[in-house]
Each structure stands twice: as C-alpha cells, then as structure tokens.
Amino acid sequence: MSLVADEISATGAQHLASRARTHARTQARIQAGCGLIIALFLVLHLVNFLAAIVGPGAYDSFQSIVRPAYQYPAVEVLVLGAIVVHLIIAGVRLARESRRNLRGRARWHRYAGVFLMLVIVGHVAAVRGPSWFADIYPGAQGLAFTLNAYPGYFYPYYFLLACAGFYHALQGVSVALPRLNALRWRLSQSQLVLATGCFAVLAVLSLAGLGGWLYEIPDPYDNDAARLFQSVFGVGG
Numbered sequence: 037m038s039l040v041a042d043e044i045s046a047t048g049a050q051h052l053a054s055r056a057r058t059h060a061r062t063q064a065r066i067q068a069g070c071g072l073i074i075a076l077f078l079v080l081h082l083v084n085f086l087a088a089i090v091g092p093g094a095y096d097s098f099q100s101i102v103r104p105a106y107q108y109p110a111v112e113v114l115v116l117g118a119i120v121v122h123l124i125i126a127g128v129r130l131a132r133e134s135r136r137n138l139r140g141r142a143r144w145h146r147y148a149g150v151f152l153m154l155v156i157v158g159h160v161a162a163v164r165g166p167s168w169f170a171d172i173y174p175g176a177q178g179l180a181f182t183l184n185a186y187p188g189y190f191y192p193y194y195f196l197l198a199c200a201g202f203y204h205a206l207q208g209v210s211v212a213l214p215r216l217n218a219l220r221w222r223l224s225q226s227q228l229v230l231a232t233g234c235f236a237v238l239a240v241l242s243l244a245g246l247g248g249w250l251y252e253i254p255d256p257y258d259n260d261a262a263r264l265f266q267s268v269f270g271v272g273g
C-alpha cells in the first residue's frame with residue numbers, strides 16, 4: 037500500500053516539476069521577446085548618443101529624425117510595455133534563481149541588468165517626463181546642463197548607463213535569438229569584450245562632445261530643460 041502511495045506522490049512531484057520547468061521556459065521566452073523589442077529601440081538610442089562624437093548638433097539632428105518613430109504612440113507603448121514586462125520577469129527570475137552561481141559573461145549580464153533595473157524608471161521619468169508634462173525636450177543642451185552642473189554624478193552615470201545598456205543588449209540578443217529559435221548565432225566571449233571595450237571608448241568621446249570638451253557649446257544653464265530642472269529641484273548652480 038505504501039509502495040503505491042510512494043509511486044503516486046513521486047508521479048505528482050514529477051508532474052509539478054515538469055509544469056514548473058515549462059512555466060520557467062515560457063517566462064524566459066517572453067523575456068527574450070521583450071528584450072529583442074527593447075534592443076531595437078536601444079540600437080537607435082545608442083547610435084543617437086554616439087552621434088554626439090560628431091557634435092551636439094549632430095546628436096540633436098539625429099534625435100529629431102528618429103524621435104517621431106520611437107515616440108509614435110503605438111511604438112512608445114510597445115517599448116515601454118516591453119521594458120515593464122522584461123523588468124517584472126527579471127525580478128521573478130532573480131528571486132527564484134538568486135543562488136544560481138553564474139560565471140563569466142552570464143554573471144556580467146546579470147550585473148548590468150540589475151544596474152539597469154535600478155536606474156531605468158528614474159531615467160525614463162527624468163528624460164521623458166519633461167516632454168510629457170511640460171513639452172520640453174532635454175536634447176543635447178539638457179544633457180550638457182546635467183554634465184556641467186553635476187559632473188561627479190552624471191559623467192559616471194551616463195557612462196555606466198550606456199555601457200551597461202550596450203553590454204546587456206548585446207549579450208541578451210545573443211542568448212535570446214537561439215532561445216526563440218530565430219537564429220543560431222552566438223558571440224564569442226572575446227568578441228563581446230572587444231565590442232564593449234570599443235563602445236566604452238566611443239561613449240567617453242560622446243560625453244566629451246556633449247559636455248563641451250570637444251566643441252563650443254552654448255551656456256548649459258540657459259535652456260528650458262536646465263530651467264525646469266532648477267525650478268523642480270531648486271538647485272543646479
């Protein structure tokens with residue numbers, strides 16, 4: 037009798053374990069799909085950031101061309117929705133697998149992801165809030181204000197944000213495509229490190245372009261984004 041009961045409970049446990057595995061696989065696939073949508077936006081967004089190497093004017097011109105695409109209401113809802121779903125699943129998986137010992141590129145992927153999780157809501161609120169609520173688009177001058185008013189905070193912050201976004205997206209896409217059976221393509225560890233290293237150098241040049249180290253820039257305190265920031269926070273030099 038107890039043998040039969042043992043068998044039934046073993047079968048039940050197997051069934052539960054297999055359902056949990058299917059559930060985890062579905063979650064991972066949804067997260068991968070959302071990641072790919074975010075990556076498409078991020079390609080435009082980071083190329084826009086790098087355009088500042090050519091000058092703040094190039095940054096603004098590129099942004100005025102691509103902004104109507106990513107701020108087209110359906111596209112914006114898709115991108116922001118993908119970020120929310122991606123974040124929720126990341127939180128669930130982190131809580132479930134926090135003890136899993138990741139190594140190498142997967143570990144750095146997690147570090148970059150956790151950094152982005154901590155800052156992304158603040159980033160979107162800070163840069164999109166002004167255009168939603170006050171019709172003010174930060175643009176190169178808004179970024180120049182933050183870099184000049186709080187250099188100790190904003191240079192490292194933008195640098196980490198851009199590099200974490202680049203690395204997380206590149207490693208993420210190379211995991212997501214095979215997971216979705218889309219493409220059997222995988223970047224080698226050395227290619228990933230090299231690409232991120234090159235991007236980091238370009239990111240420094242972009243920040244130098246935006247901050248006024250490479251080009252003449254107008255007074256960074258004399259623009260609508262700077263005035264809005266100062267009136268909201270009552271600070272800013």
Ligand code: HEM
Pocket residue numbers: 074078081085099103106107112115116119152156159160163164167173174175179194195197198200201202
């Ligand atoms: C140095 C790096 C970055 C800088 C300087 C930057 C700056 C900006 C600026 C100025 C905007 C407003 C765009 C506009 O008015 O058209 C913006 C929007 C946004 N950024 Fe970033 N960003 C950076 C990296 C990232 C990264 C890594 C992510 C990660 C996903 C990200 C996600 C977003 C999102 C979701 C929006 C809102 C898009 C929209 O709905 O219009 N950004 N960013």
